[in-house]
Amino acid sequence: MAAGILKLEKIAPLIDLVVEVRDARLPCSTAPARLPGRLGAKPRFIVLNRSDVADPVETERWVCSLRRKGQTAFAIAATRPATVRPLRAALLSQPARGPRLRIAVIGAPNTGKSSLINALARRKGAPAQNRPGVTRNTGWIVLDRRVEMLDTPGVLEPAIRDARTAWQFAVCGILPENAFDPEDAAMHLCAWWQHHRPSDAPHSLDLESFARRRGMLTRGDELNRRNAAGALLREFRAGKLGRVTFERVDDTR
Ligand SMILES: Nc1nc2c(ncn2[C@@H]2O[C@H](COP(=O)(O)OP(=O)(O)OP(=O)(O)O)[C@@H](O)[C@H]2O)c(=O)[nH]1
Numbered sequence: 572m573a574a575g576i577l578k579l580e581k582i583a584p585l586i587d588l589v590v591e592v593r594d595a596r597l598p599c600s601t602a603p604a605r606l607p608g609r610l611g612a613k614p615r616f617i618v619l620n621r622s623d624v625a626d627p628v629e630t631e632r633w634v635c636s637l638r639r640k641g642q643t644a645f646a647i648a649a650t651r652p653a654t655v656r657p658l659r660a661a662l663l664s665q666p667a668r669g670p671r672l673r674i675a676v677i678g679a680p681n682t683g684k685s686s687l688i689n690a691l692a693r694r695k696g697a698p699a700q701n702r703p704g705v706t707r708n709t710g711w712i713v714l715d716r717r718v719e720m721l722d723t724p725g726v727l728e729p730a731i732r733d734a735r736t737a738w739q740f741a742v743c744g745i746l747p748e749n750a751f752d753p754e755d756a757a758m759h760l761c762a763w764w765q766h767h768r769p770s771d772a773p774h775s776l777d778l779e780s781f782a783r784r785r786g787m788l789t790r791g792d793e794l795n796r797r798n799a800a801g802a803l804l805r806e807f808r809a810g811k812l813g814r815v816t817f818e819r820v821d822d823t824r
């Protein structure tokens with residue numbers, strides 16, 4: 572991790588612009604606490620990714636709020652290339668200091684940095700997988716004749732300020748799977764769901780009825796809580812339980 576941050580510091584002088592990728596479900600706490608070295612002083616675009624699984628009204632509010640504060644912000648879903656077009660056009664119109672505009676894509680683990688680069692470059696140049704820690708090295712990827720992008724590993728781990736942020740990181744897939752107990756994370760999500768579930772979510776959420784609906788109970792009506800928790804987290808992450816934003820603009824004012 573420290574070595575990764577050192578690398579970011581070293582590449583800072585080469586960079587014209589930083590694209591900071593955050594999770595649209597946690598737009599506040601997935602912001603890196605501090606950008607290393609001179610990267611913090613570069614022009615920056617803030618990108619709220621995974622907007623396809625976040626509450627669309629909240630995402631719109633976040634983008635407006637960031638723009639009102641003078642920041643350049645976009646909501647995208649890197650896995651849906653059409654949503655990336657306005658960001659791509661804005662990047663291509665940015666001035667470069669040298670023959671090519673050099674952009675670093677940074678952010679927390681598993682927020683979709685490599686997927687974004689692939690969507691912008693319109694090809695699969697950067698390895699992307701659904702677990703944190705996939706990108707291990709930095710690497711340049713050409714976006715067009717005069718723009719290149721640097722994929723970076725998710726070394727800028729955001730601060731886990733409290734127990735709530737910890738379980739929300741766990742359910743959003745930002746923590747490695749071996750860093751939390753899935754049953755515990757699922758229980759927290761079920762408790763949160765009681766008061767905050769999306770208006771179009773048909774059911775309240777508890778492990779047992781979830782497992783029953785999915786036919787996951789054994790013949791003796793026994794619940795394998797670990798398996799049920801794993802399935803529940805997978806469905807949540809894929810947006811199948813509803814589109815959820817944990818951090819609302821109004822809560823952070
Ligand atoms: N639903 C949804 N999934 C996404 C989106 N963007 C990325 N993903 C998925 O999220 C997973 C992680 O994406 P990556 O692009 O590897 O994330 P990363 O930030 O590069 O991850 P590290 O390199 O490990 O830090 C992949 O399975 C992607 O398909 C999105 O906008 N919506």
Ligand SMILES: [Mg+2]
Binds near residue numbers: 684686725
């Ligand atoms: Mg990556």
